[in-house]
Amino acid sequence: MIMLKFDGIFDDVMINAKAAANAVSKRASGVYDSSKQRIAAAEIKSDINKKLRELGLLAYKANTENAEVEAEATKLIAEISDLKENLEVINQNLMAMKNKRRCPECDALVPKNSVYCNLCGSKIVGAEDYDVDDFETETDVFSEKSLPTSDIADEFSDTSAE
Numbered sequence: 001m002i003m004l005k006f007d008g009i010f011d012d013v014m015i016n017a018k019a020a021a022n023a024v025s026k027r028a029s030g031v032y033d034s035s036k037q038r039i040a041a042a043e044i045k046s047d048i049n050k051k052l053r054e055l056g057l058l059a060y061k062a063n064t065e066n067a068e069v070e071a072e073a074t075k076l077i078a079e080i081s082d083l084k085e086n087l088e089v090i091n092q093n094l095m096a097m098k099n100k101r102r103c104p105e106c107d108a109l110v111p112k113n114s115v116y117c118n119l120c121g122s123k124i125v126g127a128e129d130y131d132v133d134d135f136e137t138e139t140d141v142f143s144e145k146s147l148p149t150s151d152i153a154d155e156f157s158d159t160s161a162e
Helices: 002-065 070-097 150-161
Strands: 100-102 109-111
Touching (some): 070 100
């Protein structure tokens, strides 16, 4: 009889340990993916800065030496634009991982399901899917329905009278 209880407890422990290991593995995978995205974003930012420096040198060269640099400048501008587009894609992926998006008015990070910006209060574009009435408000949370009933209060006063 004792052995059967031990087997049941052992099985429960194993199931819980597997579930915990799966949760940790999933979380670690998310952190790894996020870190990879951040590293890629940092590399792209570095590349953009290098291209901007090169563009600045070309502009300096064109002004000081009257050199013809239009073709090189056009090429660098196109490369910078491509890098910025790639960076935007990576930033969108990072925000999706965090369940965030940007406010179109003030560029603040807001929760993905926000209808209004937490910073400036403007309506978030694409929030049409959400109805303001669907969200619990502070007054809903503390409505009379959520307060203790008189039965509970009476029970409490009965025990304190004893």
